[in-house]
Structures are given as C-alpha cells and as structure tokens.
Amino acid sequence: MKIAIVCYPTFGGSGVLATELGMSLYEHGHEVHFIAYKKPVRLKNLNENLFFHKVNVPDYPLFNFQPYELALSTKLVEVIKSYSIDLMHVHYAIPHAYAAYMAKKMLKDQGLTVPIVTTLHGTDITLVGNHPFYKTAVNFSINKSDIVTCVSQSLKEDTLDQFDIKKDIEVVPNFINISKYKIQQEKCIEENPMPSKELIITHVSNFRPVKNIKNVILVFNNIQKKVNSKLLMIGEGPDKQMAEQLCKDLSIQDKVEFLGNTNQVEKNLCHSDLFLLPSNTESFGLAALEAMASKVAIISSNAGGLPEINIHGETGYLTDSNDIESMSNYAISILKSPQALEEFKLKAFKKAEAFDINKVVPLYEEIYKKALKTLK
Numbered sequence: 310m311k312i313a314i315v316c317y318p319t320f321g322g323s324g325v326l327a328t329e330l331g332m333s334l335y336e337h338g339h340e341v342h343f344i345a346y347k348k349p350v351r352l353k354n355l356n357e358n359l360f361f362h363k364v365n366v367p368d369y370p371l372f373n374f375q376p377y378e379l380a381l382s383t384k385l386v387e388v389i390k391s392y393s394i395d396l397m398h399v400h401y402a403i404p405h406a407y408a409a410y411m412a413k414k415m416l417k418d419q420g421l422t423v424p425i426v427t428t429l430h431g432t433d434i435t436l437v438g439n440h441p442f443y444k445t446a447v448n449f450s451i452n453k454s455d456i457v458t459c460v461s462q463s464l465k466e467d468t469l470d471q472f473d474i475k476k477d478i479e480v481v482p483n484f485i486n487i488s489k490y491k492i493q494q495e496k497c498i499e500e501n502p503m504p505s506k507e508l509i510i511t512h513v514s515n516f517r518p519v520k521n522i523k524n525v526i527l528v529f530n531n532i533q534k535k536v537n538s539k540l541l542m543i544g545e546g547p548d549k550q551m552a553e554q555l556c557k558d559l560s561i562q563d564k565v566e567f568l569g570n571t572n573q574v575e576k577n578l579c580h581s582d583l584f585l586l587p588s589n590t591e592s593f594g595l596a597a598l599e600a601m602a603s604k605v606a607i608i609s610s611n612a613g614g615l616p617e618i619n620i621h622g623e624t625g626y627l628t629d630s631n632d633i634e635s636m637s638n639y640a641i642s643i644l645k646s647p648q649a650l651e652e653f654k655l656k657a658f659k660k661a662e663a664f665d666i667n668k669v670v671p672l673y674e675e676i677y678k679k680a681l682k683t684l685k
Contacts, residue, residue, distance in 0.1 A: 310677055311340040313388060315381070315409065316400040318349040319515075322595040323430035326460075326483050327400040328352050333486075333670045335359045342388055346377065351572060362388050378404045378411070385412035389423055396680050398426045398673075399454075402434070403443055406450035424680040427454035428481070431592025431613070434459075434468050448472045456680045458673075460593040461614030467592075479676065482617075483593045484669035487662055490575055490602040497579035508538040508644050511581040511605065513574055513596040514588075516546025521610070521630055523548070524587040526555045526565070528608070531637035533564055536644045540565045541577055578603035582650060583640055589630050591615050601661040606653035608640050618664070624657040 312334060316327035328351040331341045335358055342360040343349055355361055366380045385408065388394060397412070399405035406427040416423055427450070434447070451457055451474055458481045459465050465478045510529055514520040529540045542552065542565060549567065556562040568577065574596075578584075584600035586609040593614040597607050601618070607625030609615045621627045626639035643650050 310681075311342070311392060311395045312677065313342045313344055313385065313394045313397045314400070315344050315385070315397065315405045316349060318345040318347045318352075322483065322593065323400045323428075324349055325351055325595065326430070327398075327428075329484070329486065329666065330398075330670065330673065332359070333666050334673070337670065337674070340392070342392060342394065344381070344384055344388060350570075360392075378408045381405070381408040382411040382415065385409060386415050389416060389421070390419075394423060396424045396426060396677055398428065398677075400428045400430060402427060402429060402447045402450045406454055407446055410450060410453045422684050424455040424683055425453070426456045426458065426676060426680050427451060429457065429459040429464060429468060429478075429592075431460070431464055431590070434464065434471065434592075444472070448474070452476055455683050456676055458676065461617055463614040463617065464592040467613075481672050481676070482664055482669060483595045483598060484664050484666045485595075485598055485602045485661060487602055487665040490579075490599075490661075493575045493579045494604060497576075501580065505580070506537065508536055508583070509541060509581045510538055510583045510585060510640075511541045511543065511578060511600065512585045513543040513578075513599070514546070514586075516544050516548045516552070518548060519589050520546075520548070521587040521589055522546075522552045523555060524631065524633055524636070525585050526552055526559070526561075527633050528585055528587065528636045528640065529565070530559050530561055531633070532640050532644065533561060535641045538564070538644065541581065542567045543569070543571060543574060543577060545570050574599060575603055578605055581605045582654075583608060583644060584625075585636070585640070586610065586615070587628075587630050587636060588612050588615070594618055598661055598664055601657035602664075604654040604658045606643055606650060606657055608636050608643075618660065620656075620660060623653075624660050625653060 314331045317324045328349040335341045340358045344362045346364045348361050364384045366375045397409045399409045409425045457476045458479045460483045512525045556565045584605045584607050586597050591613040607619045609619050610630035611627040628635040
C-alpha cells in the first residue's frame with residue numbers, strides 16, 4: 310500500500326506514535342509519505358519508499374493567522390496525485406482530519422477517491438475538541454472519516470460521551486518497539502555494570518499544565534527525604550521554568566537535572582528505577598509505557614487510559630492526580646525494598662511486551678484494508 314501519514318512533527322505522544330508507525334509500515338513493505346510543517350523528530354533514513362513532504366504556509370499579509378489547514382489540504386492533494394496514494398492516515402481530528410476531508414472532496418472532483426483513517430489521541434478530544442470554537446468541526450471531521458480509531462478504551466468512552474458520533478470507533482493501543490528497549494538495557498549494563506548508589510526517579514513530558522509538573526517536584530521532594538535519590542526531568546514546555554524555580558525554593562536543585570528534549574529517551578530510562586506521571590488527564594500514557602519497557606516501576610495518576618497499562622500493585626501504583634501523600638508513600642515503599650523494586654520492574658516490562666509494535670502494526674494494516682474496501 311501507499312500511505313500518507315499526517316501528524317504533528319513534535320515530541321508529543323501522537324507525533325512519536327505516528328512516526329514509529331510509519332517507519333514500521335515501511336519495514337513491512339509499504340510506501341509511506343509523511344506530511345507535516347516540518348520533519349517529524351523521530352523520522353530517520355528517508356529513501357525511495359519513505360518520504361517526507363513539507364507543508365509550506367506562505368506569509369500572506371491579508372491574513373492575521375496563516376491558513377495552515379488550507380495549505381495542508383492542498384499539499385495532500387498534490388502528494389496523493391503525484392504518488393498515487395491509496396489512503397490517508399491522519400493523527401488528530403483538528404486540524405488534520407478536517408484538512409483530509411477537504412482534500413478528499415477536492416480529489417473527488419478530479420475523479421479520485423481516497424479513504425481517511427483518523428486516529429484520536431486525547432487532547433484533540435478532551436481539550437481542543439471540547440472547546441466551543443472547535444467542537445462542531447471536530448464532530449464533523451470524525452463523522453466524515455471512513456474509519457476512526459483511538460488509543461485507549463477510556464478515550465473511546467470520552468469521545469462517545471462528549472460528541473455525537475455516528476461512526477464505530479476501534480481501539481488500537483499505542484505501542485513501543487520492545488526490541489529497541491531490550492538492546493538499550495543490555496548497553497546500559499555494559500556501560501554501568503555497578504548499580505548507582507542513588508536511585509533514579511524520572512519524568513518525561515511536554516511540561517504542559519495537564520502533566521501536573523508541580524506535583525512531580527513535590528512528590529520527589531518527599532522521596533529524597535527518605536531515600537538517596539535524584540530526579541531526571543526530560544522534556545520542554547511552559548511549566549519548565551516554574552519547576553526549576555520550585556526546585557530552588559525547596560533547596561533540591563542539586564538533586565534534579567533538567568535534560569530538555571531528546572530523541573533517545575530510552576537511554577535515560579534504562580538507568581531509572583521509578584517513573585512519576587501525575588497527569589490530570591492522560592488518554593493513554595505513552596511515556597509510562599516507554600518507562601515500563603525499560604524495566605521501570607510506575608507511580609501515576611489514575612486518569613484516562615493509565616489504569617489500562619499501569620496495573621495497581623503489580624507494575625506500580627495509581628492514585629488521584631493531586632494525592633501527593635499517597636504517591637510519595639507508594640514510591641518510598643517500593644524504593645526502600647530492593648526485592649519489591651525488582652519485582653515491580655519485571656512486571657512492568659512484562660506488561661509492556663503486550664504493547665510491542667509487532668503486535669499492533671498488523672491491526673492498522675487490517676484497518677487499512679477495511680478502509681480500502683469502503684471504496685468498492
């Protein structure tokens with residue numbers, strides 16, 4: 310198949326998943342075309358069957374805000390015609406599914422019909438999609454897609470509850486390439502055969518308010534009082550400066566490292582012991598899954614899809630997103646017992662294996678076949 314993938318090219322979960330999916334589809338023998346306003350951060354090794362097409366948005370003085378959706382629709386039409394694309398797989402309802410539908414209508418006028426598969430990731434439903442300015446357009450875009458998928462059962466329920474959806478929604482979970490994490494774990498052991506005297510706590514996110522960054526710092530502050538530990542904060546975003554200042558206010562800045570964005574999160578995770586994710590909302594929790602694949606125990610909120618991957622009492626613990634005391638106590642209880650910590654790590658890795666890319670990509674391939682049958 311020839312597949313056009315539209316996604317955000319950033320470090321966010323939807324962009325990471327879309328990129329990993331596309332590269333895996335290429336390895337399965339498909340021709341894959343990424344379309345975005347810049348090259349996705351994890352996209353590598355472009356060649357004759359793996360393409361990137363940049364959406365250029367001209368600076369036209371008539372507009373206060375440049376019309377990205379219009380430029381994206383036009384680029385989709387251009388790429389689909391030039392490369393005889395079979396289907397579009399768009400990640401996020403707005404603006405991607407909306408732009409894909411406009412492209413589909415333009416192509417139909419030229420005698421071409423290309424189906425749309427839309428994958429919902431979370432904030433396109435729970436935050437952006439629910440805003441009164443966008444809700445009607447989101448509802449329209451979902452219903453005009455040929456097939457709709459979402460990344461967790463929780464997100465499916467939220468979508469059906471908040472919108473008037475006439476389409477079936479198929480749950481296809483996020484995934485990780487488990488072999489990549491196994492290889493990295495072996496490298497970590499070779500590089501550091503002696504375990505660190507400090508236990509390593511890690512958080513990875515885009516540092517938006519929904520990720521509850523303040524609570525990450527407050528929980529770690531409680532942990533470090535009882536356990537010799539340090540905190541790795543991976544990512545960039547609007548709450549980073551606040552987090553850095555809070556560390557100074559608590560006099561723990563020498564125990565916290567802010568590492569910024571990275572394409573190789575697994576290199577940091579393989580040295581970690583515990584992962585903190587106290588998000589207010591989380592449609593799936595890809596960062597937690599990546600930590601579990603690195604044999605890291607999880608302390609997370611019970612928001613959204615997190616209980617579907619982090620099993621309370623087995624892979625880690627779940628609490629309400631603002632229950633700092635419970636998160637701290639659970640974390641300390643795990644970290645103070647080397648035997649318990651090792652058991653949680655092994656169970657986390659075992660759970661992560663169920664989300665291996667080689668188990669999930671075939672589900673998308675079947676969905677693509679189904680989408681193509683809608684043309685007949």
